[in-house]
Amino acid sequence: MKKFTFIFFILLLSFCFGCENIFFDRKPDENPKALFENMWTTIDQKYSFFQYKDIDWDAIRLQYNPLIQDDMSDDELFNVLGDMLNELQDWHVNLNSRTDISQYEGINRNEDENGFFTRFEQDFYDPNILEEQYFIQTNQADEDIKVANGFLHKIFTRTINGNTEKIGYLRFSSFSLLLDTKAFDEVSLRFRQENVKGVILDLRNNGGGFLSSAQNLAASIIQREDSDVAYSIYKSGPAHDDFTSPVAISITQRDTNNLFNFPVALLLNRNSYSASSFFAAFMRAPGFEHVRSFGNNTGGGSGLPSDYQLANGWNYRFSATRTYSPYINPSDIFIGEDQFITNSGSPLSHPNGGFDFEAGVPVEFPVSSEQFERYREEQLDYLMESTMRLLINNSTVEWQSLPKGSSIDFDL
Numbered sequence: 001m002k003k004f005t006f007i008f009f010i011l012l013l014s015f016c017f018g019c020e021n022i023f024f025d026r027k028p029d030e031n032p033k034a035l036f037e038n039m040w041t042t043i044d045q046k047y048s049f050f051q052y053k054d055i056d057w058d059a060i061r062l063q064y065n066p067l068i069q070d071d072m073s074d075d076e077l078f079n080v081l082g083d084m085l086n087e088l089q090d091w092h093v094n095l096n097s098r099t100d101i102s103q104y105e106g107i108n109r110n111e112d113e114n115g116f117f118t119r120f121e122q123d124f125y126d127p128n129i130l131e132e133q134y135f136i137q138t139n140q141a142d143e144d145i146k147v148a149n150g151f152l153h154k155i156f157t158r159t160i161n162g163n164t165e166k167i168g169y170l171r172f173s174s175f176s177l178l179l180d181t182k183a184f185d186e187v188s189l190r191f192r193q194e195n196v197k198g199v200i201l202d203l204r205n206n207g208g209g210f211l212s213s214a215q216n217l218a219a220s221i222i223q224r225e226d227s228d229v230a231y232s233i234y235k236s237g238p239a240h241d242d243f244t245s246p247v248a249i250s251i252t253q254r255d256t257n258n259l260f261n262f263p264v265a266l267l268l269n270r271n272s273y274s275a276s277s278f279f280a281a282f283m284r285a286p287g288f289e290h291v292r293s294f295g296n297n298t299g300g301g302s303g304l305p306s307d308y309q310l311a312n313g314w315n316y317r318f319s320a321t322r323t324y325s326p327y328i329n330p331s332d333i334f335i336g337e338d339q340f341i342t343n344s345g346s347p348l349s350h351p352n353g354g355f356d357f358e359a360g361v362p363v364e365f366p367v368s369s370e371q372f373e374r375y376r377e378e379q380l381d382y383l384m385e386s387t388m389r390l391l392i393n394n395s396t397v398e399w400q401s402l403p404k405g406s407s408i409d410f411d412l
Contacts, residue, residue: 030312032077036068038310039081045238048303048322049090049358057240060087078102078314088318091273092305095316123269124295124372125204129381134169145169149180150213153187155194158388165392168199168262172217175209175275179216181254188220188259198263198391198399200384201291208274208301218279219254222287223261226252229285230278231354232304232323243322251282263399264291265387268363273299280361284327289400295367295383297360319358328355328362364404 040061050057064084068077074097082095082102094103135145135154145154152171157164168191191199218229231246268280277298283291303319310316367382375382394402 031070032068032072033070035077035310035312035314036065036081039308039316040084042308043085043088043318044240046235046306046318046320047088048235048243048319049088050240052322052356052358053089055088060084074312075100081314081316085316085318090303090319091299092301092303093316093318095314097314123204123271124267124367124369124383125269125271126376126381127205129376129379130384133379134381134384148183148187150174150177151184155191155196156388158392160389160392163392165197166194167388167391168194168196169202170199171202172206174206175211175213175217175279177213178210179213179220181216181220184217184220185255185259191262192259196262198265199260200265200267200387200391202267203272203276203279204267204269204295204383205271206273206276207271208276211275211278211304214275214279214282215249215251216254218251218282218288221260221264221291222251222253223258223290224253224287226250227285227287229282229287230323230325232321234321249282249323251285251287253287262290263391263394263396265391266291266293267295267383267387268293268298268361269296270299270360274301277301277357277361278323280363281323281325281328281355281357284325284361286327290396292365292399292402293361293363294365294387295363297362297366298357300358300360302356302358322356322358324354324356325361326354328357365402 040057044057047057049055064080067080072080078095078097078100079102085093085095085102086104089104091104094101096102134156135152143154145152150172152169152173154169156167156169158167159165168187170187227250228248229251230249232249233243233246236242236244266280266283268276272280277300280293280298281302282288283293302323304321304323305317306320307315307317367386372382375385390402391399
């Protein structure tokens with residue numbers, strides 16, 4: 001019996017040591033060095049903005065490679081890989097483990113040390129003022145905000161210079177839901193029945209979502225049968241300048257009855273990112289002459305992200321395309337306070353022609369933070385008030401002819 005117990009103990013002990021190897025040893029392709037090399041090489045061959053941002057990826061490898069050690073913990077490895085990814089300064093780039101996520105957040109509220117953009121907490125947008133002064137009924141002529149599937153809508157009544165008119169309002173806080181086209185058509189029909197003078201389309205702080213949602217919204221308001229609104233190029237080889245020929249992004253009118261035939265004031269800010277930037281760029285194409293943009297340049301994000309997985313199960317993504325608009329000219333770009341539209345040492349124009357909006361889509365009518373803050377103190381949203389005034393005071397022809405960059409500094 002004692003002999004049997006001793007043998008059982010030895011077997012149990014060896015099994016336990018075997019379990020230690022099973023649970024704690026890393027497979028060759030899961031050791032930190034292998035994971036680092038795999039990620040660095042994949043990004044080197046497939047990331048799309050090295051030239052645009054003037055990033056020396058080889059130098060970054062030399063910087064981070066010494067930090068990778070075979071005996072480092074998963075948390076330590078995650079932090080090093082996350083820091084390396086943040087060198088791309090791209091909000092479409094992130095690393096996701098089973099317990100953590102690393103994403104570029106920028107260095108400060110304005111422009112970072114390399115000239116790239118950082119996100120704003122509140123940029124020409126105050127949700128409290130919108131909620132308290134615009135979304136609830138503030139006079140008998142107005143109504144409470146209504147909630148549709150994926151967007152808010154309301155009709156405002158305003159009297160300006162003796163003219164009483166109705167203005168429609170649409171707010172898309174995200175494109176993370178597919179556009180409910182039936183709901184949108186019902187709201188558009190109601191706007192038409194109420195004879196609204198124009199519509200405010202509010203995409204401030206819309207961080208993006210499904211590009212198809214932005215495309216469906218564009219297809220719902222375009223005023224021609226179809227239009228090539230932008231062009232994308234895709235990585236086609238390992239070299240940083242290996243790209244396909246341009247591929248057109250086309251918008252086809254969704255409803256030939258064209259329910260949505262109003263002048264549109266598009267409200268944007270630096271937190272309008274990714275799919276919102278795509279939408280803003282689409283609005284500069286033929287077929288959208290009735291849409292004019294106000295506020296601040298968008299946050300950019302013209303590269304569609306691709307997803308990859310490391311051998312240890314961690315997922316990461318990064319921009320793998322570039323998109324540009326041939327309808328935005330650098331001479332259209334207005335640079336003012338809080339409007340950082342140039343990257344230091346980086347070209348604005350895409351080599352194939354047009355404007356690559358990775359750094360942001362410029363608005364046609366920029367405002368300054370002083371203008372917005374002046375009216376915030378009076379619990380007014382300057383962009384809401386000024387665009388309502390413009391929509392009421394201008395005919396459709398005058399609206400489309402407003403010169404880009406003209407002042408909208410009203411005494412409200």
